[in-house]
Amino acid sequence: MNKFEKYIQENKQKLEPDQIDAKVWLSIENEILRKSKKSYSFFIKTLAAAAVILVGTLLMYGSLFKPKQDIEARLIERYNLGEYKFTQQVSLKEKELSTLSIPKDKLADFQILLQQLEFLNGQFQDYTDYIEQNGYQEFIGNQIINHYKSKIKLLDKIQSEIEKINYYENKIPSNSEKVEINI
Amino acid sequence: MVAMRSLYETFSKEMMATSLRITNQLADSEDVLQEAFITSFQRINQLKEEGKYGGWLKQIVINQSLNFVKKKRNYASLEVMPECSEAQEDSFDARVFVFDKIKEAIHKLPNGSREIFSLYLLEGYKHKEIAEKMNISVSTSKSQYRYALKLLREKLIPIYE
Amino acid sequence: MKIKFHQTARRLKSTFKTLILLVICLGASENLEAQSKKVYEKEMPVAKGVTIETNVPTDLGFEMHGTMVNDNTKDRYIVSGKNGDQRLNISKELNIHTWDKQSIKQEVTIDAHLEDNASAKALLESLKIEFNGNANGHVVIDANMNIKKFRMNNGFLKSDECYIVLDNGRKHKINRIEIKTVLYIPKGANLSIEGKRNCTILLDDLEGDLELILSYAEVYGKSVNRVKGNLNYCYNVIFENVNHAEINAINSHIEIASVKHLEVGKQKISNRCLAPSVQKYMKSNSFQNVFNIDKVEQLSVLETANDEFNLKEVFIMDVLESAYSQYRIDVLHNVLNFSAKNSDLKIMKVAKGFREINLNNTLSEIYLDVEDGASYMLNIPSKNYLEYDLNQKFKAIENASGSLKSYEVGEGKQKGVIYINCDKCQFNIS
Missing domain, CATH: 1.10.1740.10 (RNA polymerase sigma factor, region 2, helix turn helix motif)
Known part of the structure; x- marks a missing residue:
């Protein structure tokens, strides 16, 4: 890949249109409302799931797209997610960790922490299932925030353990192949 | 909502x-x-x-x-394009790049080349995946991509060199 | 034409008046509702050694379709309908008082708002406290009496429609209901509490055994003889004095002022605490917990991964299997057997009368501050990569095998022994 290709790839956001005709959203909204009249529970479930996904999206894309301030403000107002910035912290930490690697022979020991991460993700799935069944409720929001706090703590732990392993790997190399931990 | x-x-x-x-x-x-x-x-x-x-x-x-x-295009008719020379790395200067021009140049690419260019470079698809999606051969995808790059280079000469 | 106009105008005026009257009547009927408050009480004698099983008030069944707002404060669990009107208000606190009487008592306060007096009467007559089981062995108490679930529906054009559904399947339409429960149990009884939704349990002194199978709960207990806790995401579990505690927990905070014997991670947390979607990821018995213990005479950590222990004072401590956990001990009095991986250990003061510190670990930081005046031997296997620096008080002892580096500190007859077998570790001792 030459510099030109790399440059285009890195700046592809600049190729996006400045604005989109408002009628596109209006058509989407009309269609959703039309469907929601047919099935109110569909609307509630979809809305709830979209809310959860939006939080997750900010988690994954927050740092890439820098969502507009007004979206953030509205989210905070609607769902009282005053602490939703945790999601962005998680995103940053996951990105940071995805670039790190450890010697292959240490991977097995590391599974304990990775399983805990899976446990937390499973727990999150339980929350989204609850929202799908019962709609978004504040206490689930609080549990989601607690979930993020736990996740941040765990990711910090994983990071410090990787640093520890690599500190000793530099001192006394094991000659074991380096592998990514795949978070 | x-x-x-x-x-x-x-x-x-x-x-x-x-x-x-x-x-x-x-x-x-x-x-x-x-x-x-x-x-x-x-x-x-x-x-x-x-x-x-x-x-x-x-x-x-x-x-x-x-x-x-x-429904409108027949990708199967896309041809394997002849080899194109690689762009001169040193001639590229990001400081004078105008994205509106690039946007315009991309939109002026021929149908087929533009889709392949977009899927490969901007959406991160592999040529094999593009070939499957568009029902063309991998070599067609690769050559059309290179062809798109060559056309862009030509269209963007004033700011590219 | 003019007469016709007047007739039409009169007719319209009369229709308008009728409409106004109708609106007023409808409005009035909205406001006309019957409010009934009643305290239900039931007391029943029980045998000594009885085990009482109860759930938590927030474990009421819910069935909700439409728009609702859930206000989950520290004390109340409130569900409001589409216009923000409160429909359900449950006290999240479950007060469990213990007394010297050999009987159990449940007190439930119901404050119900219904459409009319007849409906209110019908509901209040249908509600009752039932104790199930055998008064000599197990007694089951439902914190919400015979209320099985709360049901609420609403829609774009439909206002809130709420029902209380009883255990027998009968449903009662309500506008709003408040529930608060208090339990009284014998001091010597055994108590088992199970709950999946967040609630606050306040418990008096209990001489019997306490079993907790809880998620998202807070527990404030005083003195308890034995506690077995299965705790999932319980952010505050606090006790004053415990004789024996077994804690199998995930992501919980446990605080005990004084405990004689604490066992951590003896077995996996009960599946009854966990959502099915996470059960397969349960690989460790105890993880992501914080233990804040003021005084523990004997601590046995049987299996832990990524827990945090903050211990002010510990006499005997055995860590059988520990990974990625952290230990901070203010004072270690006697013995520490520590078998771990990647587990940092910091002891701010090893009392000078200590007997033994036997440590097997990897990839960790170890810090020991031994009290001045202590006499002990320090043994370090030579095979390990261990970063450490010893000051002048450590006198090297010739060792025949060469596989062990030994040092001596102090000249007292009663010598403690410290054995540090830690590969890829940093060791700091002073």
Whole structure:
């Protein structure tokens, strides 16, 4: 890949249109409302799931797209997610960790922490299932925030353990192949 | 509705750009965007990992855009293009790059080349995946990509050199 | 034409008046509701050694379709309908008082708002406290009496429609209901509490055994003889004095002022605490917990991964299997057997009369501050990569095998022994 290709790839956001005709959203909204009249529970479930996904999206894309301030403000107002910035912290930490690697022979020991991460993700799935069944409720929001706090703590732990392993790997190399931990 | 609207606001521009590079028609891409968002909201419960909404939506947009243009275009007729020389690395200067010109140049690429250029460089597809999606050979995808690069280089000569 | 106009005008005026009257009547009927408050009480004698099983008030079944707002404060669990009107208000606190009487008593306060007096009467007559089981062995108490679930529906054009569904399947339409429960149990009884939704349990002194199978709960207990806790995401579990505690927990905070014997991670947390979607990821018995213990005579950590222990004072401590956990001990009095991986250990003061510190670990930081005046031997296997620096008080002892580096500190007859077998570790001792 030459510099030109790399440059285009890195700046592809600049190729996006400045604005989109408002009628596109209006058509989407009309269609959703039309469907929601047919099935109110569909609307509630979809809305709830979209809310959860939006939080997750900010988690994954927050740092890439820098969502507009007004979206953030509205989210905070609607769902009282005053602490939703945790999601962005998680995103940053996951990105940071995805670039790190450890010697292959240490991977097995590391599974304990990775399983805990899976446990937390499973727990999150339980929350989204609850929202799908019962709609978004504040206490689930609080549990989601607690979930993020736990996740941040765990990711910090994983990071410090990787640093520890690599500190000793530099001192006394094991000659074991380096592998990514795949978070 | 606020959450859906927020998702729309977060992703619509990127999705529109992706679709537009495939359909090359604003009206067509607006239809694609509308359909893709509605589909995603309808099937939102099927999404396993909430953080992957953007990638999932992108797949829907690309598939729907390609389906849209497949009715109008015959990719099977795309040819393997002759080898093109690689761009001169040193002649590239990002400081004088004007993105509006690039946008315009991309839209002026021939149908087929533009889609391949977009899917490969901007959407991260592999040539094998593009070949499968567009029902063409891998070598056609590769050569059309190089051809697109060559055309862009030619069109952007004043700012490229 | 003019007469016709007047007739039409009169007719319209009369229709308008009728409409106004109708609106007023309808409005009035909205406001006309019957409010009934009643305290239900039931007391029943039980045998000594009885085990009482109860759930938590927030474990009421819910069935909700439409728009609702859930206000989950520290004390109340409130569900409001589409216009923000409160429909359900449950006290999240479950007060469990213990007394010297050999009987159990439940007190439930119901404050119900219904459409009319007849409906209110019908509901209040249908509600009753039932103790199930055998008064000599197990007694089951439902914190919400015979209320099985709360059901609420609303829609774009439909206002809130709420029902209380009883155990027998009968449903009662309500506008709003408040529930608060208090339990009284014998001091010597055994108590088992199970709950999946967040609630606050306030417990008096209990001489019997306490079993907790809880998620998202807070527990404030005083003195308890034995506690077995299965705790999932319980952010505050606090006790004053415990004789014996077994804690199998995930992501919980446990605080005990004084405990004689604490066992951590003896077995996996009960599946009854966990959502099915996470059960397969349960690989460790105890993880992501914080233990803040003021005084523990004997601590046995049987299996832990990524827990945090903050211990002010510990006499005997055995860590059998520990990974990625952290230990901070203010004072270690006697013995520490520590078998771990990647587990940092910091002891701010090893009392000078200590007997033994036997440590097997990897990839960790170890810090020991031994009290001045202590006499002990320090043994370090030579095979390990261990970063450490010893000051002048450590006198090297010739060792025949060469596989062990030994040092001596102090000249007292009663010598403690410290054995540090830690590969890829940093060791700091002073």
